[in-house]
Amino acid sequence: MKIEMNNIRKSFGSNDVIKDVSFSVEGGEITALLGENGAGKSTLMNILGGVLQADTGSIVIDGKEVHFKTPAESLEAGIAFIHQELNLINDLPIYENMFLGREIKTKYGSLDLKKMYDQTAEMFERMNVDLDPNKMVGDLDASYKQIVEICRAMMTNASIIIMDEPTTSLTDSEIERVFKMMKTMQEHNVGIIFISHKLNEVMQICNRYLVLRDGNLVSRGNVSDVTTKDLASYMVGYDVRTESLRRHKETDEIGEEVLRVEGLTNDHHFRDISFSIKAGEIVGVTGLLGDGRSELFQAIFGANKYISGKVFFNGKEVKVKSTWQAIKEGIAYLPRNRKENGIVKDMDIFENASIVTWPMFSKHGVINTEKHRQKFDEQRNALRLKMGAMTDNITSLSGGNQQKVVLSKWLAANPRLLILDNPTQGVDVGAKEDIYDIIIKLAEENIAVVVLSSEAQEIIRVCDRSLVMYHGAIQGEVKDEEMNEHTIMNLATGGEKDVERSEHQI
Amino acid sequence: MKPELEQGSNSTPPVKKRTFVEWFKNRWSNDPLFSILIALIIMVILQTLTLGFDYDSFGEWFQAWSNNWLNILRNNAGIGIVALGMTFVIMTGGIDLAVGSTLVITGAFSMYLLDTGAQGILGAVGITGVPAIILTVILVMAFGYLLGSLIGVTVTKGMVPPFIATLGAMMIFRSVTQHFAQGYNTTVPTEFLQISSFKIGNYMIMPIIYWIIIAAILYYVSKRTTFGRQIIAVGSNEKAAKLSGVNVDKVKLRVYALMGLLVSIAAIIQVSRIGSMDFSNAGRGMEMDAIAAAVVGGTNMLGGRGFILGTVYGMLIIAVMNNLLNLFGVPPFLREAFKGIIVIVAVLLQRKEKNA
Numbered sequence: 001m002k003i004e005m006n007n008i009r010k011s012f013g014s015n016d017v018i019k020d021v022s023f024s025v026e027g028g029e030i031t032a033l034l035g036e037n038g039a040g041k042s043t044l045m046n047i048l049g050g051v052l053q054a055d056t057g058s059i060v061i062d063g064k065e066v067h068f069k070t071p072a073e074s075l076e077a078g079i080a081f082i083h084q085e086l087n088l089i090n091d092l093p094i095y096e097n098m099f100l101g102r103e104i105k106t107k108y109g110s111l112d113l114k115k116m117y118d119q120t121a122e123m124f125e126r127m128n129v130d131l132d133p134n135k136m137v138g139d140l141d142a143s144y145k146q147i148v149e150i151c152r153a154m155m156t157n158a159s160i161i162i163m164d165e166p167t168t169s170l171t172d173s174e175i176e177r178v179f180k181m182m183k184t185m186q187e188h189n190v191g192i193i194f195i196s197h198k199l200n201e202v203m204q205i206c207n208r209y210l211v212l213r214d215g216n217l218v219s220r221g222n223v224s225d226v227t228t229k230d231l232a233s234y235m236v237g238y239d240v241r242t243e244s245l246r247r248h249k250e251t252d253e254i255g256e257e258v259l260r261v262e263g264l265t266n267d268h269h270f271r272d273i274s275f276s277i278k279a280g281e282i283v284g285v286t287g288l289l290g291d292g293r294s295e296l297f298q299a300i301f302g303a304n305k306y307i308s309g310k311v312f313f314n315g316k317e318v319k320v321k322s323t324w325q326a327i328k329e330g331i332a333y334l335p336r337n338r339k340e341n342g343i344v345k346d347m348d349i350f351e352n353a354s355i356v357t358w359p360m361f362s363k364h365g366v367i368n369t370e371k372h373r374q375k376f377d378e379q380r381n382a383l384r385l386k387m388g389a390m391t392d393n394i395t396s397l398s399g400g401n402q403q404k405v406v407l408s409k410w411l412a413a414n415p416r417l418l419i420l421d422n423p424t425q426g427v428d429v430g431a432k433e434d435i436y437d438i439i440i441k442l443a444e445e446n447i448a449v450v451v452l453s454s455e456a457q458e459i460i461r462v463c464d465r466s467l468v469m470y471h472g473a474i475q476g477e478v479k480d481e482e483m484n485e486h487t488i489m490n491l492a493t494g495g496e497k498d499v500e501r502s503e504h505q506i
Numbered sequence: 507m508k509p510e511l512e513q514g515s516n517s518t519p520p521v522k523k524r525t526f527v528e529w530f531k532n533r534w535s536n537d538p539l540f541s542i543l544i545a546l547i548i549m550v551i552l553q554t555l556t557l558g559f560d561y562d563s564f565g566e567w568f569q570a571w572s573n574n575w576l577n578i579l580r581n582n583a584g585i586g587i588v589a590l591g592m593t594f595v596i597m598t599g600g601i602d603l604a605v606g607s608t609l610v611i612t613g614a615f616s617m618y619l620l621d622t623g624a625q626g627i628l629g630a631v632g633i634t635g636v637p638a639i640i641l642t643v644i645l646v647m648a649f650g651y652l653l654g655s656l657i658g659v660t661v662t663k664g665m666v667p668p669f670i671a672t673l674g675a676m677m678i679f680r681s682v683t684q685h686f687a688q689g690y691n692t693t694v695p696t697e698f699l700q701i702s703s704f705k706i707g708n709y710m711i712m713p714i715i716y717w718i719i720i721a722a723i724l725y726y727v728s729k730r731t732t733f734g735r736q737i738i739a740v741g742s743n744e745k746a747a748k749l750s751g752v753n754v755d756k757v758k759l760r761v762y763a764l765m766g767l768l769v770s771i772a773a774i775i776q777v778s779r780i781g782s783m784d785f786s787n788a789g790r791g792m793e794m795d796a797i798a799a800a801v802v803g804g805t806n807m808l809g810g811r812g813f814i815l816g817t818v819y820g821m822l823i824i825a826v827m828n829n830l831l832n833l834f835g836v837p838p839f840l841r842e843a844f845k846g847i848i849v850i851v852a853v854l855l856q857r858k859e860k861n862a
Contacts, residue, residue, distance in 0.1 A: 346742035
């Protein structure tokens with residue numbers, strides 16, 4: 001099957017989101033669709049998926065022009081769209097989820113559970129998936145949920161599957177599982193459009209690529225002909241730096257100890273954690289998803305509990321019981337999953353940037369707006385924040401700029417310790433570099449910065465040294481030349497530091 | 507993207523003069539309170555026309571018109587105050603079903619304190635006259651605040667869903683009141699009645715003044731204080747609020763406590779207006795009216811968005827409509843249906859373009 005999208009245009013009001021884009025995809029190919037946030041990827045795919053209609057242009061499937069008015073029509077034509085937020089019901093078993101909206105009924109009108117179960121089992125066998133169709137979806141990890149979605153798409157006889165950032169919340173081994181699944185689909189002659197920000201993954205799994213920038217298709221071709229650096233520069237329109245930003249600090253250059261943790265333990269997530277961080281240091285904490293690093297630092301920040309161990313802040317022991325207490329002590333925590341934990345979408349940009357400091361910049365509970373405004377104006381330039389009016393809604397900003405707003409609310413509080421949990425998640429290439437610059441600048445201003453990330457590359461490029469966690473414990477610490485993907489991966493999967501330190505290959 | 511809306515800078519004249527239609531359209535789609543205000547104005551015009559505008563005897567007509575209005579406002583002041591508190595509660599993502607029962611129990615408490623007969627507590631310890639009145643007002647408000655705090659603690663520390671916690675409180679408060687105040691026949695001292703019936707000029711407008719003052723205070727609180735803005739943060743994204751150092755439990759607790767306080771004020775107004783309270787019927791359905799006013803006024807039932815001014819409009823819309831139905835002679839049993847229609851239509855109107 002071959003799908004062509006010809007001369008597609010789409011605008012919202014006066015804003016042209018897609019400007020005359022044409023491309024085609026075929027069965028048996030994995031095509032990467034790349035672009036920064038706001039480049040028009042989702043709009044384009046929503047047109048293909050029948051969620052939106054193009055203003056002009058045509059969609060041609062195997063030489064026949066089609067018009068999708070609803071997602072159902074698109075699905076009918078063999079195009080399945082797997083959204084980033086999966087459409088699965090946690091409280092139903094897998095096999096019922098597979099037939100959501102297209103349930104098989106008996107002649108009496110009740111659900112034919114047996115038939116649904118059998119067909120699911122059959123599909124799993126065909127796709128080499130080792131899953132019990134009876135299992136509740138809520139009990140599955142993120143990768144298996146993705147796989148259930150893919151199988152469901154296959155169930156509808158889809159010949160083109162659109163996957164919107166399927167690997168964002170997956171661990172490395174889970175990503176491997178999904179990639180294996182994608183390869184299997186490819187063998188079944190299914191075409192995949194793979195939307196992702198992770199260029200390494202694109203290099204690994206995709207055959208072809210399309211790059212959108214500001215609604216234009218700026219580049220396309222075979223993945224084997226390009227490097228990640230090329231792709232990144234197509235996306236942003238200029239050369240993106242990839243060099244290491246790591247500083248080389250002598251021990252006597254860094255400041256006094258800011259945070260020391262001794263034997264910190266919580267029943268489920270982490271155990272016997274000890275480390276210390278000095279002012280002006282950038283310390284990475286990495287590992288696989290579920291290694292407990294978020295929970296550990298949330299506990300230090302007072303958002304989570306620990307049952308034993310001690311936390312010393314600026315040399316004196318503190319028992320942090322709540323987040324506002326932590327803030328008063330000078331700890332800041334930028335959470336992961338911005339949409340869920342970072343932004344308040346009923347509030348405008350300015351309010352999102354001042355939420356932390358409301359109690360600090362207020363008198364008798366009345367907020368000092370003027371002081372907030374001054375702070376925000378300073379931050380805005382320093383963070384290179386691109387925005388309209390301060391009273392625009394936070395959701396009017398791109399992911400990178402939203403993240404900068406969230407960061408600015410913490411900087412307004414003048415923290416001594418800044419914990420950044422996945423700071424570049426869902427952030428485009430340009431903003432990512434901005435955030436790295438900010439991290440280094442803050443460290444130069446003598447703030448202790450902790451960067452939690454599962455992207456080893458990020459840690460290696462920015463941090464002075466890094467702790468690697470495995471199953472809730474610190475497996476090891478790396479610095480200087482030990483800081484390479486190979487050693488980090490070894491530690492993160494429960495291994496030891498490699499003696500021979502072999503160079504990592506892409 | 508829409509053209510930017512200038513906010514709070516009415517003083518700068520626009521370069522190009524916009525037509526009324528453009529201005530109206532802009533307002534309609536950008537100002538959430540605008541459609542509510544328009545609806546209110548339409549209803550007031552309708553009501554005025556129904557009363558029959560008489561140009562020849564303007565003075566008399568105006569007298570009748572304003573009397574009718576003062577009546578409407580006076581009758582709705584108590585519930586209007588409760589609806590303001592309800593707005594805050596709903597904005598945190600909660601709900602308070604217990605307001606009607608809190609009204610009864612705080613009302614009964616005021617009578618228990620004040621009774622001029624043998625049963626009055628304050629009288630028994632020798633406090634009478636104005637000091638007794640002042641003390642009563644303070645104690646009743648404290649009692650309301652305490653009951654609200656109890657609900658707040660149940661919701662936050664006990665982690666009982668607000669619907670359940672307040673449903674329970676609703677049953678408990680009324681039942682307890684009815685049991686202990688069974689056949690309770692009180693007379694409230696006349697000084698107490700002055701709280702509501704004191705006349706300014708020739709007008710009995712004290713309840714209206716209380717309503718306006720409280721609305722003004724809460725408007726300020728919602729716009730300018732830490733507490734007011736944290737309410738929105740908690741209701742819109744509790745997790746993000748907590749991770750930004752907002753003491754979520756404290757905000758919620760204070761919201762329920764404030765609700766209890768406002769209900770006790772409504773109770774004082776009611777008792778001082780009528781001189782008594784029917785414990786089995788007073789405040790029944792009050793929670794639904796308060797919720798309706800908040801919802802008509804643009805408050806999001808899921809929490810986050812809410813407007814104090816909107817709730818005032820919402821209350822007035824419902825009140826004017828009741829008045830209209832009265833003037834049209836619509837049978838009493840049918841009036842609730844109209845209220846229901848208003849609530850649903852109001853929410854439908856507000857469901858304009860909402861981007862996710």
